[in-house]
Amino acid sequence: MITAGVDAGNKFTKVVIIRDGEVISRDQLPSGFDRRQSAFKAFKRALSTAGLNEDDVQKVMATGAGRSEVDFAGGTVTEVGAAARGSIHVIPESRTVIDVGAEEGRALKMDETGKVLNFTISDKCAAGAGSFIEMMSQALEITPEEMGSLSLQAVQTVPMNAQCAVFAESEVISLIHSRVPKADIARSVFNAMAGRISSLVRRVGLNKELAMIGGMAKNPGFVRELEKDLDTKIFLTENPDFVSALGAALIAAEKIS
Amino acid sequence: MIANYGYKDGSGEFFISIDTAKCAQCEAKPCVEACPEKILVIFTDDYDDEVIGVKEEHRKKIKYSCGPCKPITEKRNLSCQKACPSGAIVHSW
Numbered sequence: 036m037i038t039a040g041v042d043a044g045n046k047f048t049k050v051v052i053i054r055d056g057e058v059i060s061r062d063q064l065p066s067g068f069d070r071r072q073s074a075f076k077a078f079k080r081a082l083s084t085a086g087l088n089e090d091d092v093q094k095v096m097a098t099g100a101g102r103s104e105v106d107f108a109g110g111t112v113t114e115v116g117a118a119a120r121g122s123i124h125v126i127p128e129s130r131t132v133i134d135v136g137a138e139e140g141r142a143l144k145m146d147e148t149g150k151v152l153n154f155t156i157s158d159k160c161a162a163g164a165g166s167f168i169e170m171m172s173q174a175l176e177i178t179p180e181e182m183g184s185l186s187l188q189a190v191q192t193v194p195m196n197a198q199c200a201v202f203a204e205s206e207v208i209s210l211i212h213s214r215v216p217k218a219d220i221a222r223s224v225f226n227a228m229a230g231r232i233s234s235l236v237r238r239v240g241l242n243k244e245l246a247m248i249g250g251m252a253k254n255p256g257f258v259r260e261l262e263k264d265l266d267t268k269i270f271l272t273e274n275p276d277f278v279s280a281l282g283a284a285l286i287a288a289e290k291i292s
Numbered sequence: 293m294i295a296n297y298g299y300k301d302g303s304g305e306f307f308i309s310i311d312t313a314k315c316a317q318c319e320a321k322p323c324v325e326a327c328p329e330k331i332l333v334i335f336t337d338d339y340d341d342e343v344i345g346v347k348e349e350h351r352k353k354i355k356y357s358c359g360p361c362k363p364i365t366e367k368r369n370l371s372c373q374k375a376c377p378s379g380a381i382v383h384s385w
């Protein structure tokens with residue numbers, strides 16, 4: 036059985052195609068202004084990678100903030116539902132999941148089947164999401180990836196105001212002017228953002244089987260600060276930014292069977 | 293399932309927590325009509341249960357949306373909680 040999941044996020048649209056529970060193709064494109072068109076393009080590209088036609092796919096499920104715009108999907112699932120289903124598949128031991136993408140951070144708790152028990156979404160400020168790191172890396176004149184590895188060399192953390200991305204940016208600029216090393220600033224930014232995400236996790240209830248998905252899971256500097264803040268190891272997976280699309284594809288398969 | 297809608301900012305934590313397992317069993321869903329600000333909405337969740345949630349447009353300003361029910365100087369009068377027969381709605385502030 037072949038199904039697909041489309042995760043129409045605010046910044047990127049991700050597509051995963053699975054055959055009998057195994058990923059056979061994935062693709063992503065910037066969501067842009069026309070999310071429907073980006074989603075369809077990414078879907079077509081994923082199909083071509085797998086050597087498939089549209090008709091070969093029995094069901095498509097859409098998730099993400101733009102899921103209602105994916106009109107070629109046969110159904111939708113919420114971001115938390117898709118994140119939980121995908122996470123339990125790739126990290127079966129996980130029970131709490133942190134999902135930090137470009138625009139939003141969320142936390143959820145689930146049972147052993149991936150059914151959501153408790154979730155928190157909708158953090159108010161960009162200071163809890165990936166776009167905040169992008170903004171801060173621009174101020175530091177490095178890429179977000181460089182910022183992640185650089186922060187691991189830091190020797191100190193400077194307390195920062197992470198309640199607001201605008202205040203945080205001006206703090207970063209004054210740290211640059213005070214000649215605080217970039218590595219220390221990078222760690223301080225991740226530390227501040229980790230504090231915000233931790234409060235979401237504590238709201239749903241922290242347990243030791245903690246996994247992280249979403250694009251920020253690829254940033255070792257942020258993951259380390261979050262592990263320190265929560266005082267626990269975080270399970271990671273390959274392609275963490277495709278986990279919700281995978282979850283949607285798995286749910287599509289379950290809807291058929 | 294406990295669904296938390298809201299945010300934390302410099303002035304505090306503002307979350308509405310809804311026990312959707314109770315909502316799934318609640319036929320009339322009187323809280324939705326009882327809310328004077330029309331903040332609550334009925335929808336079908338991922339598990340095909342009819343539950344309630346906080347409308348998207350209120351999630352990031354919930355402190356202000358619920359303001360009229362929470363005057364600082366008078367007694368609080370939360371119509372949503374008064375209408376709910378099973379105590380499924382909890383406010384963090």
Ligand code: SF4
Pocket residue numbers: 310314315316318320321322323324343344375376377378379380381
């Ligand atoms: S009245 Fe209470 S149980 Fe019924 S839908 Fe509203 S919150 Fe849920």
Ligand code: SF4
Pocket residue numbers: 326327328329330331332357358359361370371372373
């Ligand atoms: S506190 Fe008032 S405005 Fe807020 S959800 Fe309840 S009834 Fe509606």
